[in-house]
Amino acid sequence: MAEGERLIPINIEDEMKSAYIDYSMSVIVSRALPDVRDGLKPVHRRVLFGMHELGIRSNTAHKKSARIVGEVLGKYHPHGDTSVYDTMVRMAQEWSLRYMLVDGQGNFGSVDGDSPAAMRYTEARMRKIAEDMLGDIDKETVDFRLNFDDTLEEPTVLPTRVPNLLINGASGIAVGMATNMPPHNLTEVIDGTIAYIENNDIEIDELITHIKAPDFPTGGTIYGYDGVREAFKTGRGRIVVRAKSSLEEVQGKECIIVTEIPYQVNKADMIKKTADLVNEKKIEGISSIRDESDRNGMRIVYILKRDAIPNIVLNTLYKHTALQQSFSVNNIALVKGRPEMLNLKDMIFHFVEHRHEVVVRRTKYELRKAEERAHILEGLIIASDNIDEVIALIRSSSNAEEARGKLIERFKLSEIQAKAIVEMRLRQLTGLEQDKLRSEYDEIMKTIEDLKDILERKDRRMQVIKDELLEIKAKYGDERRSVIEYAGGDLSIEDMIPDEQVVITISHAGYIKRTSLTEYKTQNRGGVGQKGSTTRNEDFLEYLFSGTNHQYMIFFTQNGKCYWMRVYEIPEGSKTSKGRAIQNLINIEPNDKVKAFICTQDLKNEEYINSHYVIMATKKGQVKKTSLEQYSRPRVNGINAITIREDDELIEAKLTNGESQVMLALKSGKAIRFEEGKTRPMGRNASGVRGITLADDKDEVVGMIAVNDMEANVLVVSENGYGKRSKLEDYRITNRGGKGVKTISVTEKTGELVTIKNVTDKDDLMIINKSGLAIRMSIENLRVMGRATQGVKLINLKGNDAIAAVAKVMKDEDEIEELDEANSTDTSDDISDGTTIVDDSEE
Secondary structure: OOOOOOOOOOOHHHHHHHHHHHHHHHHHHHHHOOEOOOOOOHHHHHHHHHHHHHOOOOOOOOEEHHHHHHHHHHHOOOOOHHHHHHHHHHOOOOOOOOOOOEEEEOOOOOOOOOOOOOOOOOEEEEOHHHHHHHOOHHHOOOOEEEOOOOOOEEEOOOOOOOOHHHHHOEEEEOOOOEEEEOOOOHHHHHHHHHHHHHOOOOOHHHHHHHOOOOOOOOOOEEEOOHHHHHHHHHOEEEEEEEOEEEEEEEOOEEEEEEEEOOOOOOHHHHHHHHHHHHHOOOOOOEEEEEEOOEOOEOOEEEEEOOOOOHHHHHHHHHHHOOOEEEEEEEOEEEEOOEEEEOOHHHHHHHHHHHHHHHHHHHHHHHHHHHHHHHHHHHHHHHHHHOHHHHHHHHHOOOOHHHHHHHHHHHHOOOHHHHHHHHOOOHHHHOHHHHHHHHHHHHHHHHHHHHHHHHHHOHHHHHHHHHHHHHHHHHHHOOOOOOEEEOOOOOOOHHHHOOOOEEEEEEEOOOEEEEEEHHHOOOOOOOOOOEEOOOOOOOOOEEEEEEEEOOOEEEEEEOOOEEEEEEHHHOOEOOOOOOOEEHHHOOOOOOOOOEEEEEEEOOOOOHHHHHOOEEEEEEOOOEEEEEEHHHHOOOOOOOEEOOOOOOOOOEEEEEEEOOOOEEEEEEOOOEEEEEEHHHOOEOOOOOOOEEOOOOOOOOOOEEEEEEEOOOOOEEEEEEOOOEEEEEEHHHOOEOOOOOOOEEOOOOOOOOOOEEEEEEEOOOEEEEEEEOOOEEEEEEHHHOOEOOOOOOOEEOOOOOOOOOEEEEEEEEOOHHHHHHHHOOOOOOOOOOOOOOOOOOOOOOO
16 A cells, blocks of 8 residues: 555445435435426537537527537536437427427438437527527526536526427436436416416316326327326326227228327337237238328328227227327426426426526626616717817827726716726717607616516516416417326226127037027917027026126026126127037136026225115025125135125125015925015125025025015916916015915926016016027016916926026017017116016017
């Protein structure tokens, strides 16, 4: 170690901490975050100031980019040349900045992500709006600091008249924080700023009426408004932006045409990734993609296959590609050198404060200059009033110094005035020039008075700010580019699927499909039925259910688990197709079978899920009631709905409103009716309470109904095709757990009971045999009978055929005869258990 040197031991941890904090503060303050006042980072500010110093205005010739970059590098920005050039390039790209600050000439890149030409090839100059950001910079309106080598001064902020932070946004990653501010429309921002100046206590909700939402340079559609409102109020939010698209027919093929894409999306990358998804069969329905963009604008053409539904393809594109992007707003900017999260009002407040300071400093500067000029004019006027004496004094002096001294002594002038008189030109002795001096002096005194008034009154200063903002609005204001779709929200394919009523069928082997109800026709009682479905050998349709496309389908299995699916997600099939295996649609266990299903409306509606219950019944007579809220959070692998005891299985689940009456029917022909209130709500894992006592070990529950309408009838059907309807009051209300009363006279002819339903005259009945035949008939053709009779024959069965499933469908009385017509259409009407369908047929 050299003489005089010594070692100072330092803890490496402390040194790392302090060094990293210094580095991170440097990145935060002087690199990555914009200043709240002018919305610029140091590099942007230096580029604009460098161009200002070079005299490259919007009305001068373009200069080589390399020249500008060299100026900025050599004088103000001691970093890489690419950082400066890239900054300047971005300020000249119409797809990057909403209001460009640089006017570029040459290749400045493209929205496809092409790089700009090297700086030696391109040229640039300032745009008019950038000049307005630098206006008054020479009037001591902002603080200057020394540059990196202390030889020059650079501004710490620009005295901008333009609310640049709001209109152009910013993005940057610092250390431990980042900023991502969206651009806005200049006209709207200035309207909002003026509204704030007029009322400093304005609420953000009121500001939103002026500044409606971000306005991206690439246009697009802002889909949904919640994220925008959240961002304006808190400074953080997620704004969903969609491409602007339309449908066209090109050469006989349907096409989706995209003319605007979301902000910051690379068009070429997006098209490539979409093509990959089409090739991987993740996006169906597109045969080819063409990019027909040119200098007149963007045009991406997605050519569809013949059988594709354009809206569904478009929604799939939104879901899987960059045609829909979310912009995460994170409004962090430097306020007095410290990073702060800002809402909309904060940003306007800081801009107005900055403008106020600039106006005060500019006015003080102008006042000082005016007073200095007035002072000189006073001297010149004294001289012109005593011109002969002044000339004599000057002529008698041996030098300028002596002349000044004599003038000061004789006319009580100041040094400055005396100097001005000595340096006066001869032409100022003419009468015209002397009049000019007086009128200039009068004008300047008025100006001084006006400037003093501005400095004394805040309302005058605010009026100046407003006038200047209105001037900026008149110069650069334009229409919005991004359209706002207030009704939008999270993307859902259901928006594109008509909410029509459908019949859902499930076969014994577990095949499911949905079919439009219009495929089924009404027949008279006792008909043979029409072919309902093609099934595999020895398979038959076991369940038939009716609902609408937008409902939630909740499946309950015999082992007590429950699974979710939207009805439109069930594969569509014709009346004669066999459908798809449920195992392929939901993650059901191999040894389990779906036994019950309910259709519910929106599971996100808290009022709805808290006011409805699911009542379940098992084969051995257990019942259980659970709030629908417990089933409102779908999981892919299902959840436990009820704990099933050994040798038992779940057979039915119904949706109720908490005030229904429950009826259970046994294979042996008995039924019980009790109030739903007798069963208290339980958790999902409970196993329930006794609902009915079985006649013997071979007996079992065949069905359960939940009745709200006391006028409804009870329909029972036996396996050999006999059925009848009885009045509800024929079944007395008892406590749950009893043996029940006779509901049908079970004989060899009738066979055992297979189902129980609640029906009215407006209902139709749909019966499906194990052989796959289906028949639809009107309930009103069935007369009401006593509960102990054996009923009438509903359907003629051939050979060993038996009834597999029975469901009811409701229809409008006036339309019965029209149902057979080919052009009839059905629309659905939800009710609580999801089994009601209304046929509103039209000619």
